[in-house]
Amino acid sequence: MNKFILGVAAAALGLSTQFANAEETLKLGLSHALSGPAAYFGTNASWVAQKAIDRINESGGVKVGDKVYKLETVGYDNQYTAAGGATAAQNMILRDNIRIIANSQSTSAVIATQAITERAGALLFTGVWGRSVKGPEHPMTFTNLNSPPEILPPLYKYVHETHPEAKTVALLNPNDASGQEIAKEAVIQWEKLGFTVVSNDFFERSTADFAPIATRILANNPDVVDVGGTPLPNAGHVFGEMATQGWDGIKIASAGSEAEALIKTGGDAAENTYFGLGAVFSGENATDTQRELNEMALVELKQPLNQATIAVWDSIAALKAALEKAGSTDPEAIAEVLPTLVFESSYGPSGFGYADIYGLPNQMLLPVIISQVQDGKVVELERIIPEEMKSKM
Template sequence: MRKKLLSIVLISLLLLLAACGSQSSSNSESSGDSKNVIKVGLSVPLSGAAANWGITSEWAAKQAANKINEQGGVTVDGKKYTFQVIAYDNKYNATTGAQVAQTLINKDKVKFIAGSIGSAPTLALHTLTEKAKVIHFTSAWTPDIKGKKFPYTYTTLNTPREVIEPISTYILEKDHNLKKVAVINPNDATGTDTSAVSLKVWDEKGLEIVVEDYYERGTTEFSQIVTKILSKKPDIIDLGATPPGDAGLILKALSEQGWDGVKIIGAGTSADQLIAAAGDAANNVYLGLAPDFNSKIATDVQKELAKKANQELKQTLNAISMQSYDGLMAIKAAIDKTESLDPDKLIKALQEVKVDSSYGPTAFGYKATYGIAQQMLLPITITQIQNGSPVEVKRIIPKELEEKGIK
């Protein structure tokens, strides 16, 4: 009986060790001595309506880590280091985001966050990263993580402050008869932050804001909400930070009720996902963050990654996907310049270093807006769904990038 019990215990231990080994390898993109590995964390949604953003972000970060590691890694104090990517599902909410933050900072002891998605979980993470001097790259739009008080946080995706004004200007220049706008967003930090910028821009441009409304993520029936919106007779409906799955349902409801005005998703990042969700109702929608990485104007890096992601994931990369790749490349650039892991030396380097991003050579800027160079200088893209396909109608290169002489 004792031998049988001992056998069961040994088998259980072996199974536990195998499971731990499997979990470790799923999060690892490193080689060489484990002591010479730099852990890089991700807090992203890997489930729910925004899962496409998280799944593709994790994949892109690991592609960047593989590329750097295969090229010999980075040098710190004369020693070679490689990168290990560790990703957790923040479920796009503050509660789980706080749990992920604790795990990454206190358990995994990461030195960098290459990407975080969602304002609510990012705010939870940001509280710890600034205190621990963990350098944090994010796609989150909340303004509460930027400024001179938060020198360890950097944005690797355009935010409402960079996107909404140019896209609204483009639309109003095409049609001078647009007078009323309805602004709809998810009822969370991402939605309210985006709405605040949209409302300010539309007001400054002289439009009447007839609706400011918020919905709960996970809503599947929008017909009553849409009926309420259309009763105010808007010329423009601005869906702000609404993710593709939810936006598709709203667009279908608008189409079913016969509305055919101007539709904008300023944070629209995935044209393919939107088309899949909305069908014909996606036609003519404007997107503010939906570069086509398969187009002629995409960089060779973006084309290669887009092709590989389609083959391996059966998913399309989008602007949010790419931010974690660019975050890792920024980490590499800072370490290459300093040959150090001292966070204070690294953030000083980030103020001036050139980054080989997926978009091509770039740097951090917008010091006049945020107090320090904290926002990656990226092209602003305006895309429209035309006949079931995304068409990039305008691309705007930041003037600051040209002034820095980076091409």
């Protein structure tokens, strides 16, 4: 009888140990905008993150040394603000004891987040563009989306070669950290190509009517209008107003990612607009992963995905590869391994690089996608793979 009880107890202990192993999870933090004007952006990115970890968990999880981890996301609303970013980071680091943040949105929120994550030695992924969040002062920050220094040179070169007669450009950006950052980079890159920047304007994100701005831009009669980081639904209205006021020049939305939205609001005026971040995930250049995710998003979110919302998929893919290669969940060990990886992102093989620009190879190496509105649809013209990625492959 005693042997029987001991046997049952041993079996129960074995089962419970196995159960504990099976339940071992690694929490990844998400700091997304889930309320306010950017909420759709955060909601969609959170959905992508869930799909990424579902896929990894369904295929057996992440093997770290001799342990297998299931991934779990813990998300907080950063409201796209510094205060929201700080609160989200405090909750993740102090309350949930998270040491890996798989994605964080908004430059101001990321700056506030870094102040907390860096003290805790946590790893942070983000798609924001500010140069100030990257580089040797932030060795634990990795970026998962092309930003102006990667996008603008090939995009402007393409436009310059296609329209050699164009000589002047007007810039328009939102009056915030991202907008200022893009404008600064855009001026440098346009002038490198010999263009004259005839105006460099900023607008408040709450601007409702773009007619006055269009009138101001057109006063200089530019050959090219580059709306930089202007949200594309607003950019559509800008181009619409300019068309109404009689302008028909070269239009560029260099850093906007919601290309379809520009067509909706701009109508005919959106025709021929160039994009530097306007991938078409339903198009023939998209990878199978991108096409499949986009189809699911159209059903579940009623929205197509864009390069900004799909970015978290790639940081989670990079994390899986780094965890397995490092054989450790220690953020520093992962950060050490990340720049050495070639992993499978949603775009195909990717890695990390651009140390020549930022001083550290912490920027994801992704193709620069040049697209254009043609006959009311966004068409990808070219996917330019960075030379550094080609050498890694």
